[in-house]
Amino acid sequence: MPVNLTPPLPEQLLPIKGVSLGIAEAGIKKPGRKDLLVIALDAGTKVAGVFTQNDFCAAPVVVAKEHLSNPDSESSIRALVINTGNANAGTGDEGIAHSRAACTKLARLLGCDSHQVLPFSTGVIMEPLPLEKIVAGLPSAIANLQADNWFAASQAIMTTDIVPKAVSKRISLDGAVVSITGIAKGSGMIRPNMATMLGYIATDAALSQPLLGEIVRHAAENSFNRITVDSDTSTNDAFILIGTGQAGNSTITDNTSAEFTALQDSITEVAIQLAQAIVRDGEGATKFITIQIEGGETSGECDRVAYAIAHSPLVKTAFFASDPNLGRILAAIGNADIDELNVSRLQLYLDDVLVAENGGRAHGYREQDGQRVMKQSEITVRVVLNRGRASATIWTCDLSYDYVRINADYRS
Amino acid sequence: MPVNLTPPLPEQLLPIKGVSLGIAEAGIKKPGRKDLLVIALDAGTKVAGVFTQNDFCAAPVVVAKEHLSNPDSESSIRALVINTGNANAGTGDEGIAHSRAACTKLARLLGCDSHQVLPFSTGVIMEPLPLEKIVAGLPSAIANLQADNWFAASQAIMTTDIVPKAVSKRISLDGAVVSITGIAKGSGMIRPNMATMLGYIATDAALSQPLLGEIVRHAAENSFNRITVDSDTSTNDAFILIGTGQAGNSTITDNTSAEFTALQDSITEVAIQLAQAIVRDGEGATKFITIQIEGGETSGECDRVAYAIAHSPLVKTAFFASDPNLGRILAAIGNADIDELNVSRLQLYLDDVLVAENGGRAHGYREQDGQRVMKQSEITVRVVLNRGRASATIWTCDLSYDYVRINADYRS
Numbered sequence: 006m007p008v009n010l011t012p013p014l015p016e017q018l019l020p021i022k023g024v025s026l027g028i029a030e031a032g033i034k035k036p037g038r039k040d041l042l043v044i045a046l047d048a049g050t051k052v053a054g055v056f057t058q059n060d061f062c063a064a065p066v067v068v069a070k071e072h073l074s075n076p077d078s079e080s081s082i083r084a085l086v087i088n089t090g091n092a093n094a095g096t097g098d099e100g101i102a103h104s105r106a107a108c109t110k111l112a113r114l115l116g117c118d119s120h121q122v123l124p125f126s127t128g129v130i131m132e133p134l135p136l137e138k139i140v141a142g143l144p145s146a147i148a149n150l151q152a153d154n155w156f157a158a159s160q161a162i163m164t165t166d167i168v169p170k171a172v173s174k175r176i177s178l179d180g181a182v183v184s185i186t187g188i189a190k191g192s193g194m195i196r197p198n199m200a201t202m203l204g205y206i207a208t209d210a211a212l213s214q215p216l217l218g219e220i221v222r223h224a225a226e227n228s229f230n231r232i233t234v235d236s237d238t239s240t241n242d243a244f245i246l247i248g249t250g251q252a253g254n255s256t257i258t259d260n261t262s263a264e265f266t267a268l269q270d271s272i273t274e275v276a277i278q279l280a281q282a283i284v285r286d287g288e289g290a291t292k293f294i295t296i297q298i299e300g301g302e303t304s305g306e307c308d309r310v311a312y313a314i315a316h317s318p319l320v321k322t323a324f325f326a327s328d329p330n331l332g333r334i335l336a337a338i339g340n341a342d343i344d345e346l347n348v349s350r351l352q353l354y355l356d357d358v359l360v361a362e363n364g365g366r367a368h369g370y371r372e373q374d375g376q377r378v379m380k381q382s383e384i385t386v387r388v389v390l391n392r393g394r395a396s397a398t399i400w401t402c403d404l405s406y407d408y409v410r411i412n413a414d415y416r417s
Numbered sequence: 418m419p420v421n422l423t424p425p426l427p428e429q430l431l432p433i434k435g436v437s438l439g440i441a442e443a444g445i446k447k448p449g450r451k452d453l454l455v456i457a458l459d460a461g462t463k464v465a466g467v468f469t470q471n472d473f474c475a476a477p478v479v480v481a482k483e484h485l486s487n488p489d490s491e492s493s494i495r496a497l498v499i500n501t502g503n504a505n506a507g508t509g510d511e512g513i514a515h516s517r518a519a520c521t522k523l524a525r526l527l528g529c530d531s532h533q534v535l536p537f538s539t540g541v542i543m544e545p546l547p548l549e550k551i552v553a554g555l556p557s558a559i560a561n562l563q564a565d566n567w568f569a570a571s572q573a574i575m576t577t578d579i580v581p582k583a584v585s586k587r588i589s590l591d592g593a594v595v596s597i598t599g600i601a602k603g604s605g606m607i608r609p610n611m612a613t614m615l616g617y618i619a620t621d622a623a624l625s626q627p628l629l630g631e632i633v634r635h636a637a638e639n640s641f642n643r644i645t646v647d648s649d650t651s652t653n654d655a656f657i658l659i660g661t662g663q664a665g666n667s668t669i670t671d672n673t674s675a676e677f678t679a680l681q682d683s684i685t686e687v688a689i690q691l692a693q694a695i696v697r698d699g700e701g702a703t704k705f706i707t708i709q710i711e712g713g714e715t716s717g718e719c720d721r722v723a724y725a726i727a728h729s730p731l732v733k734t735a736f737f738a739s740d741p742n743l744g745r746i747l748a749a750i751g752n753a754d755i756d757e758l759n760v761s762r763l764q765l766y767l768d769d770v771l772v773a774e775n776g777g778r779a780h781g782y783r784e785q786d787g788q789r790v791m792k793q794s795e796i797t798v799r800v801v802l803n804r805g806r807a808s809a810t811i812w813t814c815d816l817s818y819d820y821v822r823i824n825a826d827y828r829s
Contacts, residue, residue, distance in 0.1 A: 060758045061751030061776075095747040097761065097777030130744020131778050194731055194748065235730045237745075238752045318647045318730075318816075319606055319824055326825035332542020333649075335507040336606065339473030340650045346472045349509065364473075365509030366543050404730075406821050412731055413738035 007168050008293040008382050008402065010285035015156035019173040019184040021207040023047035023249025026154035028161040031142030033090035033128070033135055039161040041139060043146040044085040044205065045115065050249045052082040052123070053218040055225045057242035064093045064100030064134075065124040066243060068108065072120050083117040085245065087125040087203065088139055089164050089190075094240035095131035103134040110140045114147055127164055127190065127203055127241050159188040162203055165411055166192045170282040172275045178264050181254035183210040185271055189279040193288035193412060195234035196316075204229060204244040204279055210268050211250035212257035219260060220269045221246040228276035231399045234287035235408070236316045246272065284400045289407030292324045293383045297398045300390040306343050307397035310388060313341035321404030324384065329375030331360050338388060347392070354387040355379070418579065420705040420794050420814065422697035425583040427568035431596040433619040435459035435661025438566035440573040443554030445502035445540070445547055451573040453551060455558040456497040456617070457527065462661045464494040464535070465630040467637045469654035476505045476512030476546075477536040478655060480520065484532050495533040497657070498523050499615065500540075500551050501576050501602075506652035507543035515546040522552045526559055539576055539602065539615055539653050571600040574615055577823055578604045582694040584687045590676050593666035595622040597683055601691040605700040605824060607646035608728075616641060616656040618687055622680050623662035624669035631672060632681045633658040640688035643811045646699035647820070648728045658684065696812045701819030704736045705795045709810045712763075712802040718755050719809035722800060725753035733816030736796065741787030743772050750800060759804070766799040767791070 024046060031041040046052070054073055056066050072082070086107055093100045108122035115122075126134065159169035173186045187206030206224070225244050250256065257264050285293050296314055298307035314320055317337040323330045334353060339346075349364035355378045359367045378384055436458060443453040458464070466485055468478050484494070498519055505512045520534035527534075538546065571581035585598045599618030618636070637656050662668065669676050697705050708726055710719035726732055729749040735742045746765060751758075761776035767790045771779045790796055 059748060059751035060753075060755065061747045061760050092744070095744045095773060095777050097775045100777060129742065130748055131773065132744070133778075237729050237731050237748065240744075240748045240751060317649050318820070319649050322821055322824035325821065328825065330541065332504070332507045332544070332652075335473045336471060336542055336649065336652050339471035339652060341472075343472065348473050361507060361543065363509045365507050365512060366545075404821060406818050408730070409734055409737065409816060409818050409821060412734035413740065 007286040008290050010168050010282055012168050013156060013159065013171040017173060018155040018171050019175060019186050020152035021184055021186050021249060022209040022251035023050055024207045024247060025150040025152050026158040027146040027148065027150035028154065028157045029142040029146035031088065031138045033088055033138050039157065040089045041142040041146050042087040042158050042161040043111065043143065043150065045150050046083050046247060047249055047251070048083070050082065050247060051214050051217050052245060052247050053214070053221040054243055054245040055221055057239060059238050059240045061095055061240050063126060063241040064096055064104045065126045066241060067101060068104040069123040069125065069243065072123055075120055081121050082123060083121040084111055084115055085123045085125065086111050087162055089127050089162055091126060091128040091132055091134050092130045092241050093126040093134040096133060100134060103136045106136055107139050111143055114143055125203060125243055127162065130240060155186050155188060162188065162190040164190060164192065165288055166190050166286050168286050170279050170286070172278045174271050174275050176267060176271050178210060178252070178267060179254040181252045183208060183252045183254060183268065185275050187275045187279050189283060191283040192286050193235055194237040194239040195232060195283060195287065196236045196238045203241070204276065205247065206272060206275055207247035207249065208272065209249045209252035210257070211252060211254050212248055212268065216257055216260055216265060217246055217248050220272055223269055224273040224276040227273050228280040232280045232284050233312065233315050233399065233401050234284060281400055284402050287402035288411045289405040290402035291405050292403040294324060294401050294403065295385040295398065296401060297385060297387045298390065299387065299396045300392060301395040302393035304395045304397050307395050309343060310338055310341040310390070311397050311399045313337045314386060315399060315401035318404055324379070324403035325405045327379045329372060329379045331355065331375055334386065335361060350391045352389040356385050419698040420702050422580050422694055424580050425568060425571065429585060430567040430583050431585040431587060431598050432564035433596055433598050433661060434621040434663035435462055436619045436659060437562040437564050438570040439558040439560065439562035440566065440569045441554040441558035443500065443550045445500055445550050451569065452501045453554045453558050454499040454570050454573040455523065455555065455562065457562050458495050458659060459661055459663070460495070462494065462659060463626050463629050464657060464659050465626070465633045466655060466657040467633055469651060471650050471652045473507055473652050475538060475653040476508055476516045477538045478653060479513060480516040481535040481537065481655065484535055487532055493533050494535060495529040496523055496527055497535045497537065499537040499574055501574055502540040503538060503544060503546050504540045504542045504653050505538040505546040508545060512546060515548045518548055519551050523555055526555055537615060537655055539574065542652060567598050567600060574600065574602040576602060576604065577700055578602050578698050580698050582691050582698070584690045586683050586687050588679060588683050590622060590664070590679060591666040593664045595620060595664045595666060595680065597687050599687045599691050601695060603695040604698050605647055606649040606651040607644060607695060607699065608648045608650045615653070616688065616691055617659065618684060619659035619661065620684065621661045621664035622669070623664060623666050624660055624680065628669055628672055628677060629658055629660050632684055635681055636685040636688040639685050640692040644692045644696050645724065645727050645811065645813050646696060693812055696814050699814035700823045701817040702814035703794070703817055704815040706736060706813050706815065707797040707810065708813060709797060709799045710802065711799065711808045712804060713807040714805035716807045716809050719807050721755060722750055722753040722802070723809050723811045725749045726798060727811060727813035730816055736791070736815035737817045739791045741784060741791045743767065743787055746798065747773060762803045764801040768797050
């Protein structure tokens with residue numbers, strides 16, 4: 006069961022002027038599961054995105070990047086089409102053709118150009134995309150396009166997720182009320198590198214295209230790029246930011262303005278909540294772990310220490326067992342490949358408990374204090390390297406029987 | 418249960434002239450478990466070793482490296498003392514003092530200098546070494562020192578190992594019969610970097626100290642450094658090669674001689690068998706996987722692809738489930754961070770079955786062929802990168818429920 010994660014309430018999700026969402030059961034996944042989502046955008050909406058760095062990036066990622074990079078279409082994207090149940094990754098040239106065809110079919114139904122459509126897929130890798138099912142499902146998805154469909158949309162993009170993930174936020178900008186709503190999916194194959202497996206945030210704020218791009222990169226770097234469930238970077242990761250510009254604020258064009266900062270902070274906060282929801286709903290997760298590294302020479306080396314801890318199966322199983330076998334964390338730190346790391350200078354804390362210093366167990370550390378923290382469902386691991394002023398924070402979860410069960414059963 | 422791994426037969430293990438082994442139950446582990454091993458060496462025996470690269474390297478590793486680096490003692494190491502049940506890692510200055518004290522006590526009992534003793538520990542990290550139990554156990558270990566005690570020694574160094582690991586080999590060198598016997602332990606926290614968690618190989622061949630060092634590095638690089646169970650590099654990894662020089666061959670001093678090559682090949686073969694035994698006995702392992710990468714630009718990039726596959730939890734759970742969900746292997750290859758990798762040029766084979774090429778599923782690949790191979794207990798994953806002439810092979814295992822159970826239960 007997810008760690009302290011409740012489903013969003015449909016009525017808490019704010020519609021975004023200029024965005025409507027339609028879902029369908031296209032029969033790609035099991036019968037009765039919504040598996041197709043169309044997001045339609047008003048003319049003039051700006052879109053920016055970041056995508057997986059996996060070399061085997063999926064066909065829809067190739068096509069979406071191509072459509073986004075067309076300078077003429079910068080602010081002319083009119084629709085997104087998203088299917089679950091099949092990733093259309095590792096599918097070669099045929100996969101690319103399938104993704105283009107899905108765009109073309111939707112464009113025809115909506116009366117726009119196929120370059121104005123962005124395709125996304127998630128699910129099993131290296132199986133042919135069932136294009137005909139997607140095409141057959143498009144009319145019913147279009148038929149129920151509605152502005153207040155964000156909750157159904159968050160359900161439609163789930164794969165092994167237990168809980169749908171959606172967050173809204175409202176801020177005041179320049180006298181105008183600006184709304185931000187985001188949805189995301191992801192539970193396994195989660196170690197995003199530039200973005201995570203399908204996240205979409207829309208706002209009605211008006212801002213320039215370059216600033217939209219700046220915000221999507223900033224938000225990804227501080228949210229989806231700070232999480233890991235199992236160290237596996239997906240072939241389909243994509244995080245898309247949509248700005249419809251219909252809130253009535255004067256268009257933001259200056260990235261030093263207070264309005265820009267307020268908007269960027271709010272969008273990043275929505276992205277962080279979605280990213281943390283993915284970890285809380287990590288496959289088999291029973292614990293939500295924050296890993297905080299301080300006093301590094303560079304943020305890069307703080308990241309390496311953080312991920313060395315987060316990716317260690319031995320650390321992850323100790324969390325699952327609530328076992329304060331904390332020497333495993335020291336071993337993981339020692340594996341982070343940090344140049345000239347002096348292990349006798351660092352401190353390891355579990356929440357407020359000082360566990361290790363001077364190269365070993367801290368004087369005064371008592372097993373029962375470690376045990377008390379390990380039993381919690383939310384734990385912060387804090388490592389102070391004492392060699393500089395850089396820091397980094399990431400979020401992860403434990404490794405349980407259920408992770409193995411879910412991934413041994415998937416597909417069957 | 419280990420994958421196709423039977424315990425060695427005591428009578429198959431060759432004694433090595435100049436080496437005697439004594440074991441004891443020192444009460445460090447559970448009652449009734451042998452947990453202390455003393456290896457005594459005749460005067461004139463040469464010893465060389467390689468050790469973990471983990472920054473949190475254990476106290477005995479620090480002390481053993483120090484004793485081995487003393488130029489006066491190059492060929493004067495007279496004993497090894499090895500305990501299980503406690504790693505003496507993450508124990509700070511006190512741990513170093515404990516390791517030195519163990520050497521001093523054994524040296525006194527054997528009538529040598531403390532610098533002539535090498536200490537080794539394996540077990541839980543960040544708990545104080547129970548020095549008094551080790552000291553109390555030394556006399557009974559010394560009392561049963563025998564040349565034909567290799568089998569008992571292989572049992573005494575086990576931790577979560579199910580099967581003891583020991584291999585012997587006899588070759589003819591220069592008219593003399595040379596024997597090689599090795600033991601190793603390891604099952605979890607296995608991703609050796611320069612050596613693995615306790616491997617010892619002894620030979621009675623006569624060779625110079627520099628060549629002994631050359632062989633230990635060569636053997637480690639081609640055996641223990643080619644395996645991974647769970648990507649966690651231990652704090653205590655050590656691989657020691659002992660040459661007693663009592664076989665009667667003329668001392669080998671030329672690393673281009675046929676004798677050197679024959680000896681190095683045989684020792685490496687023993688090391689490979691021990692390394693593979695560790696993977697076969699990997700925590701929770703049900704499959705033994707060989708990962709073979711060919712056609713790379715450098716062996717380094719072949720290694721990266723191989724480990725990206727071997728460390729992917731999703732690939733490992735698919736093997737556990739015998740599920741040919743082979744797109745996960747493509748995703749792992751895509752995560753190996755290879756510069757300008759053209760995924761449409763590579764081929765993926767499962768044993769003899771061509772699974773993927775041209776960026777996707779191979780024409781003619783049938784699910785039942787993948788299924789057939791995935792059901793086997795021994796599987797070779799072969800990736801042909803088609804961008805150069807370098808290659809690399811590593812060995813790994815799957816990720817099962819039992820890995821989680823063993824590591825969630827360990828210590829309790």
